[in-house]
Amino acid sequence: MAVWRVLAERGFQGLTLRAVAAEMGASTGLLTHYFPSKRALLKHALDVLEQQAAERPRPAAERAGDAKGLAMLRAVLLDILPLDRENADGNRIWVSSWDVALADPELAAEHAERYRRARENMTRLVADAQRLGELPADRPAGDLAAAAQSFVLGLVVQALFAPQEFPPARQTELLDAYLAGLAAG
């Protein structure tokens, strides 16, 4: 999608009707034919963002195969981190989207819903790990999932700003140490 290409090159600041139209070799009239307003295009851009996130390669999860429990949770979290260029680009766009999303209540609600779903998925993985005895069962799975998502989200932000201080190896170590703390706690 042209919207995605524009986002990758210019970010949300550069997501203008003209830029998208030019990227797909069309006119701005075409865009307004499909999107009644700029907000509609922004909304669509966030959908595209989510779709791209869903379809992106997940090397760690693939390597984990059909593993269950803690190993799968680790793989999912690892695949979120900006360990390579593509994931760093995707995460940069994602972080940028927080600005436009927070400025518009409806877009914020949609974003909140996306994160809620992500937490839900993660909660399932945590519950699996608890059932396998890999994680303590004395804390609600939802809390552990929310905590894990927070940790990874924050690590993404820090790694984006200071990639030399948070090279892939250190990101992995920090995540593993976090998970080890969860398992021990």
Place this chain on the structure above:
Amino acid sequence: MAVWRVLAERGFQGLTLRAVAAEMGASTGLLTHYFPSKRALLKHALDVLEQQAAERPRPAAERAGDAKGLAMLRAVLLDILPLDRENADGNRIWVSSWDVALADPELAAEHAERYRRARENMTRLVADAQRLGELPADRPAGDLAAAAQSFVLGLVVQALFAPQEFPPARQTELLDAYLAGLAAG
């Protein structure tokens, strides 16, 4: 500062020369007299943002008094979280700033430096806690500080998007559980 008021009302998207000029009852000519370009104003806005963050009230830290170690670390982290309206507003602006910062290498570097300093402070607190035996000493203080900052940063983002799912009480609980895990690990 007028810049701060504009940021609070319209965010970074609405930070225009005219908006700032109107907010301080002056003309755009005045602004260009002090800021050679919009980028300079943006740079200044990020400075103001940092200054506001430095000068904002820190109820938890004050309540903690001259406590040391883990208690002080907890207070500092608590004061970051969006537990009330003012801190939520400040955090919203802060998160929004990531968009403009990530789009400009120089601004990104300045932001990275800010977070590095914050981690440095937190590293000192962690080291204190380790010396007091409140946190295990088998992990580098820098790693623990980076991990704690990641956790809090991510929790801020999630709480901003889903305030009803992350009310102050739950934010506090999640943070305490995280710190307990650190201490036990």
Place this chain on the structure above:
DNA sequence: CCAGGTACGTAACAAACGTTTGGTAGGTAC
């Protein structure tokens, strides 16, 4: 007193923006 710099305001600039208008081409229904 007066030269010169600092501190502003006024006004305009070109560019870019989102949006609107008017029109063309092609397909479909009757």
Place this chain on the structure above:
DNA sequence: GTACCTACCAAACGTTTGTTACGTACCTGG
């Protein structure tokens, strides 16, 4: 055949943007 709808383009609209040019107070040092 003709009425109508969808898909699209070209062009312009009015507004807002960052920036610049120019004028005028005010102050200060000599």
